[in-house]
Amino acid sequence: MTDKIRIGISSCLLGENVRYDGGHQLDRLIRDFLGPYLEFVPVCPEVEVGLPIPRETLRLVGDPEHPRLVFSRSGEDITERMESWAQKRCEALAKDNLCGFIFKGRSPSSGMERVKLYDKNGVPAKQGVGVFARIFMERFPLVPVEEDGRLHDDKLRENFIECLFTFKRWRDLVAQGKSRGRLVDFHTRHKLLLMAHSPELYREMGKLVADAKSLAVDELYDCYLALLMKAMRLKTTARKNINVMQHLLGYFKRDLSADEKQELLESFEHYRAGHVPLIVPITLINHYVRKYDQPYLKTQYYLKPHPQELQLRNHV
Template sequence: MDNKPRLAVSACLLGEKVCHNGDSAEFRALTNEWNGHFDLVGICPEVDIGMGTPRPATRLADDGESIRLVNPQNGNDFTSQMLEYAQLQANALVDSGICGFVFKKDSPSCGLEHVKVYRNGHDQAVRNGMGMFAKIFTTLYPHIPVIEESRLTDPQQAEHYFARVHFFSLWYHEGKKGWTDKAIKEFHNVNNLFLLSRSPDAKRKLGRLIIQGFDNGEHPETVALAYMTEAQQSLNVLTKAGPIAHAMERVLGNLSSNLSKSERQEMLDVIHDFRQGLLPRSVPLALLQNHLRRYHIDTAIHQRFLSPIPSSLGLMARV
């Protein structure tokens, strides 16, 4: 975790006064608490296409054939400008090495889900849309982890999202050396317990995806991209205590021959209490970490599971 992952963020969330009313929508957890852990890059699609600030609020309008981005007061249509910009900006951001994108909820440009869509001539909206910029970005780059800021107010969601970002960041930096069959297998192996704890199905699916890719003679870069796309889609669902406790038991299994009977029982009790929601995750993780260090059997596989995000983010004790 030496490299700070680069995170694209809707610029208004970073405190930039780019909202249509000339204000910002600063998300302080990101700007004050977590900012030291990420290289934050603010993007405002509406300002970037020249709409200016302040400006009339835009909305998504369904004309029966397509969804348009319009100014409802004068009918100005920004759809083609936004589509062209979104493709160019998405490519530029990915080329610059972003490892995730935090989008502003509800925005007709940036919202990821449940954005209001108005049928032409109607004042009532259906909340089933996606911001136009966010839609293009996620369609072009489905392997990059994305989230709306409102979800990050929940520590479980924040921890899981940042774990996905760090997982992506490791993959990105590994890929800069050029993917080989061996490097892909090693990456999957090192993340074995991490994946087991977050999405047991994904761990199996990804193993099969790698083998099939190699059998079909696909280029390692193609296999690596398919791997991260599948991984991030599976990791989009929040993990539960059960798979995490199961991964803890696997680590305990690696320690068994070193621990006394009472030490082992103590670990089982603590894992059980975590599974029941009586203890935070940090308690069994710290005990396991301590035992692994004491017996010098700490490996990269253990570390990927035990320390998925920097502890200084302040989230591990809250999940």
Template sequence: MDGNPAMNDEVKAQRPPVGIGACLNGQAVRYDGQTKRPSGPVARLREAFDIRPFCPEVGIGMPVPRPPIHLVGSDAGQVRALDVASHTRDYTEQLADYARRVLERAPELCGYILVKNSPSCGYDRVKRHADNGHAVASDTQGIFASALHAIDPLLPLEDDGRLNDPGLRDSFVSRVFAYRDWRQLREQELSPAALIDFYSRYKYLVMAHSVGSYKQLGRMLASAGKQDLEALADEFIHAFMAALSERATLRSHSNVLFHLSGYLKRDISDAERQRLRALIDEYRCGHVPLVVPVTMLRHHFANHHNPYIAQQAYLQPYPDQLGMRNQL
């Protein structure tokens, strides 16, 4: 069920704080004095998040409207944000510093929706120009976006263009809610048991994105009580967020679905088991969306409660109202 359903009060109270380009939030702050109409998926995501709008170009004191800027450099890793007309005004350091100011002002951010193709906010494939002003490649990030990642490598980032892709959107939103949960965990006293419990809740979601990471993280936590806990937590969360950044596939989701169905083998009839297996196969072949077998699993587990499965983030990594698993 796609559409644009209203979030209920409980969901609204739990919305993770997420930054967004102010132009995507209806503010007329672009260089030409215009706003940018968000795509349908981005508009729906704004309802699931506690949105915090920022415009780095306005944030560093540039007017609206203003002369445009673009990225100039002979190498994708070393670009400058210069005015298009003369290349005499350099905004690079100011834009990078504004990223630091945003994260100082809103340290609770759990994600950020950037602006496609922007020399300040572009997530990737932003145009790079030569000194003569000619475009030479589309292979870099906006200055502000790059600085956000450098300051907080764990912060989930995507742009409004890439979020039209259902798989990338699923990964981004899953990471946002997981990062929110991680931050809540870190507000409490960390212990080996708390770290293991966190991963226990997310292990099947990780498996859906990366079987290799699922095994790696399990091995990493096997000696949680025998090493420096802060160092382990840092290593763990970087590997965990990297795993959720990988695109889940029909095959990887099917693998998880079959694993979860194994917990029902003593609770449901042979006919119900065969129907569940058939639904998972239909999903694996691309005939039905992910929401169909997941809904069936949730139905069976509601009738046959399993405390371990009940805590699994995989069955509901984000609010159902977003309807995203209808498109996976």
């Protein structure tokens, strides 16, 4: 995969002066660190719906199940206006084949969770979801989404980027034309990665692929994608990673010397204890994959799920 991954993003996170106060919320980690691998499609719900810059602030009020979007001072309700625009914008975004979206946290239009929702007495509780974010997630339930603030957490960032690259590979697979053979190959290459996220869902997906001929191709692909994204959204853990790496050892049983095997097991234990990040045992495994020319392991995305330059496994 050489082309950039196209994702939607709240415009203010790229430094555009679209905030209610005429400012921005430039996130350099997103723009400068992740940006070389991503093609951004900026969206600002409040400006695109026709509100001026600067403008009165908005807030969510009322029932968590049916919140209203109103101006903080005047109380003017623009819920239907925003919802109508959001539905049309999502239909337009469907043509962009987005592989993800990064929302502006805490925004009454774009926050994906824990947005302040004010009750009838004006008391806020972090129970809301931004109007546009809610409609986007309903329209594209399988597309990976995240908020700017959460991306500064090492584990959440690594998981989200792993989801993005997996979803992009899926899109590339579908673009080649749906076939059972291509799906088997995709599943095989992602075996260890899926095991690291959810051994249970990996087994369920394996049964689905094994029984592929009993389903129409479109239904097969739909069922597989739903399970794929359900699995990828589950975070890896040290226990699950070590289980996968122990599984990897089996492919080297005729190759590794006693000392090499011991060195590898010690790296697992150091990782388990939190003394070194995941990249340490993974680097050693990749070294042995190359040294002993393991063709099957060379195809496994678990060992190289995203560009090494992102250094995502250096911190988890």
